[in-house]
Amino acid sequence: MALVERSMKRPVTVTMITVAALLFGAVSLSRLPLNLLPDITYPSLTIQTEYADAAPAEIEKLITEPLEEAVSVVPGLKLLRSVSRPGVSEITLEFAWKTNMDFAALDVREKIDLVNLPGDADKPVLLRYDPSLDPILRVGLSGDKDLVTLRYLGERVLKKDLESLEGVASVRIRGGLEEEIHVAVDEKKLAALGIPIRTVSDFLMNQNLNAAGGRLRDRDAEFLVRTTNEFENMDDIRQTVLFEEANRRVKLEDVASISRGYKEREVVSRVRGKDAVELAIYKEGNANTVQVARAVKARIEWLNKGFEDDVRADVLFDQSTFIEKSIQEVRSNAIVGGLLAVFVLFLFLKDRRSTAVISLVIPISILTTFFAMQQFGVSLNIMSFGGLALGVGMLVDNAIVVLEAINRHRTGGKSVWDATLDGASEVSRAVTASTLTTVAVFLPIIFVEGIAGQIFRDQALTVTASLVVSLIAALTLIPVLASVGSRARGPLHIDAGDGDTPESGDGATGPKTPAKPKRRLPGFVRVIAKPFQLLFAGIRFLLVWLGRFLAVLLPGTIFRILAIVFKILGRALDVVIRPVQAVFDRAWGFVARAYPSILESALTRPGRTLTLTLIVAALAIATVPRLGVELVPPFTQGEFAFDLELPPGTPLQKTADRVHELEKGLANDSEIGIYFTSVGESPDLGSARNQRRENIGQINIAV
Incomplete structure (x- = not known):
């Protein structure tokens, strides 16, 4: 085979390509993101629209039905379903696989903008399912x-500090109490003054704002006018003037009492049964989960x-x-498998030499695979x-076949060069065919549609x-290593130039160019240059021996x-x-001694052999219905959660009390490491928004 012969004649080239592949693989390994599972995207979109204090019937009539009619004509749509709950409308759109979801989202947004919704309804939000949207860390x-102080520390200190870290996309806070100013209006005083309460509401809405006031131009300068009207205390x-007429001036304190308070709680968060503030940390799309988590935990400790x-x-x-434990376990299994092989x-x-030559294929193939x-x-x-561990x-299969063929030719009396060339060339077609048949089994998996294709695509690639890298190594690197110390058969030809004959020992012929006489420097110049000549000769001597030491003596001693x-x-x-x-x-x-007799018995009694084979195959097929069918085997992270849902309309505080009763039973369990609860909100996996209702709760437990 030409590839084998060319590789054997150019061992330096093969070695340099191998070293370059190892370097590229090592660099790629340091840059590969580390995640639990491959990127999984489901072709679905969710339209979520909030309409406060609206009943489900009004939600369906005023919001859900108009939106459904508008988006039902989007290209590629396979299924549309909707849920109308008090205050919220959710419409889920499922598209065909291979649909470009970016363009689909643009089409859906375009249709949504054409729908006239009630003025009090919020703007529809388009959500996309993506498991990478789940937080990588939750911090309590x-x-x-008090809860107001904890909320302030979470928003002003933790949130700002953690969002400045590289790889952190956002930090979302829930729980605690948000501070706000309460204005309690005295309706009797307003009625006596003839001021409607709507005037107070509109007045406060228009206050506490900074606004642009235009520009002022001078001959040599231009000034921006800015109106500052934010409350500082x-x-x-x-002291804000609510109404002024003639000599009568009405301040806000004259008709209302102002006090500090907090917003009405929508979410209750607890850690180990105590009220707390929870922070969810989300990473950027291409960031390494493990590295970002390490940086966040280090900053939290600080x-x-x-x-x-x-x-x-x-x-x-x-x-x-x-992720670290899972990857470490798979990595250790792959290393142990390689050592056992x-x-x-x-x-x-x-x-030992043959084993070492074959063993080199494993790290070379794996590192090149990282590239x-x-x-x-x-x-x-x-x-x-898992794909690396499987492979x-x-x-080593190809390397074993090639090296075994080489050893067989060497035992037949051939030289090292001839045995390596003939042996590797003899089995090159066989090892190529066997590798391509295995590749033909795994490679089509990348064309499978659906979640299964997305999960197993990484393994197939x-x-x-x-396998392709190991095949190339078996046909190039293995022959080079096996032929170390041997020479190519046949004389070494040196091509001469056009009409010129190079000198080749004493028999060299051809025209000789007469040497030009050297010009001698004047005597005083030679006297002045003599010390410099000696100095340069000494430096040259040191550099030559230093080069010999670094390039020959030191590596030779180390080897x-x-x-x-x-x-x-x-x-x-x-x-x-x-x-x-x-x-x-x-x-x-x-x-080895028993196999010939077993083989002879099988060949002399083919009927019995085929009968036993059919019986075993039938038994194997009979066990198939008893096997479970699932996409991914179940695994546990040492953590689990369960949801609680009370009848619709249950107040938030009653739901929190019910969850607190369950927490009391967890406090005395020694096998539970930490538990935290969330009332009023339940996170939807793979969604940018959480489900928020007063009658739901979730308890998360880590053992």
Whole structure:
């Protein structure tokens, strides 16, 4: 095969390409994002519209039906369903797979803008399902301070500080009490003055604003006029003039009492049964989950040192912990699998050099696969690591076949060069065909539609890339390593130039150009230049020997020391493996002796052999209905949650009291690490907004 021969004649090129591939793979490994699962996008959109204090019937008639009629003609729409609840309308649109959801969202927004909704209704919000929208961390801020102070610390300190970190997209806060100013109007006084209450409401709405006042131009300058009218304290609000006529001036404090208060609670958050403020941290789309989580946790620890002793921020939920454990487990399994594969190879080959040559294919293929993963946009996740672990055993198959063919030709009496070239070329078609058949099994998975295709795409690409790289390594690097120290057959030809014959020893002929006589410098110049010549000669001597030391002596000494160390370790390993090797040889000898008789019995009685095969196949098929069918096997992160829903119309406080009764039963359980609850809001996985109702609650428990 031409590829094998060219690789053997250019070992330096093959080595440099291998080193470059390893470097590219190492750099790509450091840049690959680390996630739990591949990016999963479901082709659906949700239109959420809020209409405060409206009944479900009015929601359906005034909001849901007009929106449904408008968006039902969007191209690619497969299914439309809606839910009308008190104060909220939700319309879910499901599209066909392979639909460009960016363009679909633009079409839906265009249709929504054409619908006339009630003036008091909020603007419809378009939500898109995406698991990456789930928070990677949940932090609880609790302590002995009042809920207003905790909310202030969360918004003014934690939120601003954490959002400045690289990779953090946003921080959302829920729970606690939000401070606001209450204006209690005395209706009797307003009636006596003849001022309608609507006037007070409109007056306060138009106050506390800064507005632009235009421009003033002078000969040499231009000034911007800005009207400042924001309240700075409670006295500014009290002294605000509400009504002025002739000599009568009515201030706001004359008809109302102003006091500090807080907004009506819509969400109640608790940590370990105590009221708290919860912060949900979201990462940017292309950020590494583990790195962002580490940076956030480090900053939280630093912020805790600046808080008072009675206030503390604790991590309630950490998505990166499960990701790190899962990835570490898959990585360790892949490493153990590779080591076991090398050990089994050594038991069969009984040669350290051959085993080392084949073992090089595993790290080279894996590191080069990381470069391919980055080019294809594949992240480090359970599926891609599973693909690497799956391919570790198959990576050495091609190398084993090539090296076995080379050894067979060498035992036949051929030289090292001839045996390597003939052996690798002989099996090149077979190993290429076997690799392509395996690739043909995995590669079509990337064309599968739906969530299954998105999940298993990374695994298919990873296995395919690693197998292709191992095939290239088996046909190029393995022959180069196997032929180290040998020479190519046939004489080495040197092409001469056009009509010129290079000098080749004493027999060289051809025209000689007479040498030009050297010009000698004057005597005084030679005397002056002599010290400089000696200095430059000394520097040249030092540089030459320094180069020899760094390029020849030092690497040679290091390699010699490493060779001695590996030789000692090899002998020590032989002593350890010798008992295992003896047991393996006996077992393999027994199998080798028993196999001919088993094969002869199967060939002489084909009817019985086929009958047993059919019985085993029938039993296997009979067990298929008993097997469960699911997309992804169930797994646990050591955390779970359960939702509570009371009858519609249940007040928030009653729902909170019911959840608190359940929390009391969790406080005395020693197996529970931490638990936190949310009342009035339930997070929807993969959604940018949470479901908010007064009669719902959620309890999250970490064991």
